[in-house]
Amino acid sequence: MRTYKYKIKNIPTSELEKLNSDSASVWNECLKLKDVWDYAHGYSYTSKECELWLDKQLAKSQQLHSQSIQDIRQRYFKGWQGFFGLRKNGDKKSKPPHKQKRYTTTTWKKSAIQYKDGMLRLSNGKDNKPLSIPLPVNVDIDKISVIHLVFNNGQYELHFVYKTEDVEQIGSDDIMSVDIGEIHPMVCHDGVDTTLFNGRYIRSLYRLRNKVIASFQERISKCVRGSKRFKTLVKRKWKKIRTIDNQINDCLHKHTTTFAKLCSQKNMGVIVLGDLSNIRDSVDYGKKSNQKIHQWAFDKITNLITYKAKRLGIKVKLINESYTSQTCPKCMNRKKVSGREYKCKCGFTYHRDGIGAINIYKKYQGCFINPVVGPMAVPFGIRLDVPKLPCKHKECS
Ligand SMILES: [Zn+2]
Incomplete structure (x- = not known):
């Protein structure tokens, strides 16, 4: 698997923000529903039944494409699996997923991706507008397996994950x-x-990075949160x-x-x-x-x-x-x-x-x-x- 990163330019940030906020709402709903399930069953555990039940409930209440919703649910249970694994190995500090999110990555699987006349159309469920972007030159539509909408270092990017051909293994044991x-x-x-x-x-770049953060943080801390000055400084x-x-x-x-x-x-x-x-x-x-x-x-x-x-x-x-x-x-x-x-x-x-x-x-x-x-x-x-x-x-x- 390889990832191609594409910076989104022509779509207003608010639209992208809404998608990742909707995804976060799915995540938060997972947290809530799991509590309901645990309460009904008396103790905390996960099973296929529990997953199916969650999928059913989420489909009723949440927007977005059904596969995108399922992806977040899968991520949530992966968190649980990781937690059980760590517990088994004697890690007592680890916690299962429990934090509410404001935004989280949105994922489109194959069934939500359509391609027509050079444009990609990413479906977001019945009530939401689909995301429409031109297909980046370097991306081969037939090889894409999933697309992620990621907020990376202050801006939105689409990450195209695609399969690569298998390479013959080197026979040596060295x-x-x-x-x-x-x-x-x-x-x-x-x-x-x-x-x-x-x-x-x-290492010198790390030091510079820390210095930049510190100096900006000092200036930002003197501004009123949310003010115009605050926003420009954060952006810079x-x-x-x-x-x-x-x-x-x-x-x-x-x-x-x-x-x-x-x-x-x-x-x-x-x-x-x-x-x-x-x-x-x-x-x-x-x-x-x-x-x-x-x-x-x-x-x-x-x-x-x-x-x-x-x-x-x-x-x-x-x-x-x-x-x-x-x-x-x-x-x-x-x-x-x-x-x-x-x-x-x-x-x-x-x-x-x-x-x-x-x-x-x-x-x-x-x-x-x-x-x-x-x-x-x-x-x-x-x-x-x-x-x-x-x-x-x-x-x-
Ligand atoms: Zn020695």
Whole structure:
């Protein structure tokens, strides 16, 4: 599956807002109906019966296309499934879906999508006007599986999700492990060589992003909420953030493409990623905003690697990465790392950022306890071509 993003231009925002608000109303109704169901049955559980009953009730009260309504109901129950899964694994903090929404993504499935004379017509049920837009040039109508209406960074976008052809799998069993981190967005290891992807420029963009948010927030907080000044500032803030996010995105794309090419050159059959779903508990970033952006980058890198690898016929596997950055690959001693070099009391030393990737490699092979033998190759660094800003000194120019 791939997604093509299309920025909507010719339709008033209020119309799009109404759709996602209607979708939120479906979601909120799900919350309410589930309570009714639970009350009638005495305890909280979900079943096929419960889902069918909800669908029936929603069809009576809600607008939008019936498939769009069903999609939100499915999302709601996915939330429940996730909750049960986490509970089973001993997570006591997790909650089932319980928050009311003001807006949420609207989805059109195949039966709601019509195409005539270059125009796409997205049906929104009997009482609502259908959404009518020209078909973007890059989109093949026959391959579309669903379309999402997404509010992304202050503006509405249509996300066309379409199927891609299956690629023949690479037969080799060679493994490339990847450690996704803060200092280096990616460090990979193939059993012999370690490659570091430099993250300095990306980190500077993160800092700039936080700075922009902080400075705008200060100015916005002085305005009356909803005033004209308030609105312009919010708009300008999003515009700036969008630009920075695009730059970060671009960097992540370049790095992951280089990485995918490297794997392909070396004829790797499997890419192993550390599973990052627990990262939120284990890392203390201090500030909430920092955490959010890092989390976002983690997910983004994982997604980019996954789809780029699949396109090349390389399998992607996730494994639990706990302790991989602290354990000595030679003697299994665990220690907190400080400084640039990882130095173990057994005499093993290596660049600290390579440790995680080496251990993920070993862990996937099932020989986490086997010591590495012999000297390791010195890690190789890959940098991005960073746009050079003109110097501000008069003498320099
Ligand atoms: Zn050691």
